[in-house]
Amino acid sequence: MAVTAHPKLDAERLRTDFAVFDELVNGKPVAFLDSAASSQKPRQVLDAMRDFYEHSYANVHRGVYRLAERATTAFEGARQKVAAFINAPDAREVIFTRNATEGLNLVAYAWGLVNLGPGDVVLVTELEHHSNFVPWQYIAKRTGADFRMIPLDEQGELDLAALERIEGDGAVKIVATNLVSNALGTINAVDQLAVWSHERGALVVIDAAQAAPHRKIDVQALDCDFLAFSAHKMCGPSGAGALWGRAELLEAMEPFNVGGHMIRKVEPEETTWGDLPHKFEAGTSPIAEAVGFGAAVDYLEAVGLDAIEEYEHELAGYALAQLGELPWVTSYGPPARRRAGIVSFNVDGVHPHDVAQILDFDGVAIRAGHHCCQPLMRKLGVAATNRASFYLYTIPEEIDRLVEGLHKVKKSLG
Amino acid sequence: MSEFDQLYREVILDHYKHPRNHGLLEPADAHAEGQNPLCGDEIAVSVRLGAGDVIEEVGFDGRGCAISQAATSMLGDLVKGRSAQEVAAMPSQELLDELGIPLTPVRLKCAILGLGVLKLALHKSRGTPLPEEWGTSARDLVLE
Numbered sequence: 001m002a003v004t005a006h007p008k009l010d011a012e013r014l015r016t017d018f019a020v021f022d023e024l025v026n027g028k029p030v031a032f033l034d035s036a037a038s039s040q041k042p043r044q045v046l047d048a049m050r051d052f053y054e055h056s057y058a059n060v061h062r063g064v065y066r067l068a069e070r071a072t073t074a075f076e077g078a079r080q081k082v083a084a085f086i087n088a089p090d091a092r093e094v095i096f097t098r099n100a101t102e103g104l105n106l107v108a109y110a111w112g113l114v115n116l117g118p119g120d121v122v123l124v125t126e127l128e129h130h131s132n133f134v135p136w137q138y139i140a141k142r143t144g145a146d147f148r149m150i151p152l153d154e155q156g157e158l159d160l161a162a163l164e165r166i167e168g169d170g171a172v173k174i175v176a177t178n179l180v181s182n183a184l185g186t187i188n189a190v191d192q193l194a195v196w197s198h199e200r201g202a203l204v205v206i207d208a209a210q211a212a213p214h215r216k217i218d219v220q221a222l223d224c225d226f227l228a229f230s231a232h233k234m235c236g237p238s239g240a241g242a243l244w245g246r247a248e249l250l251e252a253m254e255p256f257n258v259g260g261h262m263i264r265k266v267e268p269e270e271t272t273w274g275d276l277p278h279k280f281e282a283g284t285s286p287i288a289e290a291v292g293f294g295a296a297v298d299y300l301e302a303v304g305l306d307a308i309e310e311y312e313h314e315l316a317g318y319a320l321a322q323l324g325e326l327p328w329v330t331s332y333g334p335p336a337r338r339r340a341g342i343v344s345f346n347v348d349g350v351h352p353h354d355v356a357q358i359l360d361f362d363g364v365a366i367r368a369g370h371h372c373c374q375p376l377m378r379k380l381g382v383a384a385t386n387r388a389s390f391y392l393y394t395i396p397e398e399i400d401r402l403v404e405g406l407h408k409v410k411k412s413l414g
Numbered sequence: 415m416s417e418f419d420q421l422y423r424e425v426i427l428d429h430y431k432h433p434r435n436h437g438l439l440e441p442a443d444a445h446a447e448g449q450n451p452l453c454g455d456e457i458a459v460s461v462r463l464g465a466g467d468v469i470e471e472v473g474f475d476g477r478g479c480a481i482s483q484a485a486t487s488m489l490g491d492l493v494k495g496r497s498a499q500e501v502a503a504m505p506s507q508e509l510l511d512e513l514g515i516p517l518t519p520v521r522l523k524c525a526i527l528g529l530g531v532l533k534l535a536l537h538k539s540r541g542t543p544l545p546e547e548w549g550t551s552a553r554d555l556v557l558e
Contacts, residue, residue, distance in 0.1 A: 353478075353482075353521070
């Protein structure tokens with residue numbers, strides 16, 4: 001795949017892959033600082049999907065004709081790419097989902113409903129996105145298991161020293177955590193948590209939605225049991241995601257959705273399930289989206305995950321330094337080296353909605369709200385924050401435009 | 415006029431910086447709290463009713479953006495002297511006309527949060543209809 005990049009990331013060159021940056025939105029070039037919500041898409045991904053639809057499209061796995069064979073090859077090829085992307089030992093362990101949330105629900109329902117009960121403890125972090133919080137809270141309630149939170153310390157870091165106290169005399173069965181916080185950008189010490197969890201025989205479920213776009217993921221090195229992420233945050237299309245799980249766990253699990261494609265044999269009395277990964281992929285999958293997902297993996301690997309991570313540290317450092325010069329701005333989260341390209345902040349006395357609105361007048365797009373992290377917002381003592389998030393196509397000038405806009409906010413409403 | 419001046423009209427900024435009817439009433443005849451689930455903003459509204467369930471005083475408290483705070487501030491003056499039944503039936507467009515600013519669908523929710531909470535308070539106290547635009551979510555709030 002032809003990607004316009006050098007070993008060290010050259011954002012100006014990469015921007016030429018993204019048509020949106022050539023356009024004016026509301027008469028201004030857009031400074032898109034909301035990639036943590038969803039990234040923009042390079043033409044390489046869009047071309048791959050269009051090419052697939054035009055030349056290789058049919059439903060997968062069943063047709064005996066040539067087009068169906070081509071479609072299946074492309075779809076399964078995408079699975080191989082996604083598996084290699086996270087260093088999965090076996091591509092059978094990669095299940096295509098709609099998004100990270102669906103992958104996490106799959107684990108909560110298919111594993112949790114059967115294996116949790118009274119006396120068991122489900123642990124999530126106070127830093128969790130609702131996607132890895134609500135499914136566990138819900139399934140814990142349904143099974144009678146205890147739902148507990150790993151708190152944050154005063155610095156907004158996971159307070160791992162509190163683990164034994166929280167555990168109490170319960171049997172910890174599930175520890176659910178994100179790898180990178182969507183609200184603060186924190187890169188969490190998941191490896192330590194995995195060691196602690198496995199000492200107790202608990203499973204580790206990782207929400208990697210914010211990590212996958214930004215840094216190399218290795219499920220074997222992380223020593224986790226399940227890991228979920230979405231294509232749309234990593235230059236791929238919406239509607240596709242992946243769940244990785246250890247084969248022996250997935251094989252022992254009940255299915256999540258049942259219906260077409262996921263079966264071995266259907267009889268009036270009973271149905272038996274197909275092999276991995278099909279057992280968890282009932283119905284027609286998002287086929288072209290999976291192909292686009294594979295193309296996004298190619299794109300990121302051609303740019304280089306290490307280069308992306310390094311570049312985001314630089315951008316986060318630059319943004320934090322700029323914001324640090326404004327005494328009327330409060331930033332949240334860890335130092336730049338320990339975070340992905342996400343910066344959460346508030347302007348004294350001005351509600352984030354108003355901040356985001358005024359920035360939009362100048363074409364600066366940021367997110368304002370609770371970022372699907374209401375427990376964290378409560379901890380920070382705020383209803384909402386502003387969040388600027390960066391990606392491989394972000395340039396420092398866009399952060400300058402953000403800061404300029406904040407001066408206007410301060411002048412008009414502060 | 416700049417986009418800023420269109421949205422943050424002088425009267426809006428005035429209500430935002432100097433909100434009328436601010437502070438909850440104690441005692442009150444009706445009270446409710448509500449939240450905008452999109453942004454987590456919260457508004458509490460309390461009301462004192464006179465003869466014929468006519469609204470005599472409105473007090474509000476909460477945290478939110480300039481639009482939601484200004485709209486709730488203006489709302490108090492708009493409903494005083496009207497009966498609970500009239501206010502329950504009041505279309506949100508009347509408040510939006512009073513605001514007189516262009517609102518995107520997301521900001522629209524900010525603008526009518528206070529009115530929704532006021533209708534909820536009247537519903538709990540006087541059994542008037544719930545705010546239509548809240549749909550079934552209003553019912554959840556009543557149970558609290």
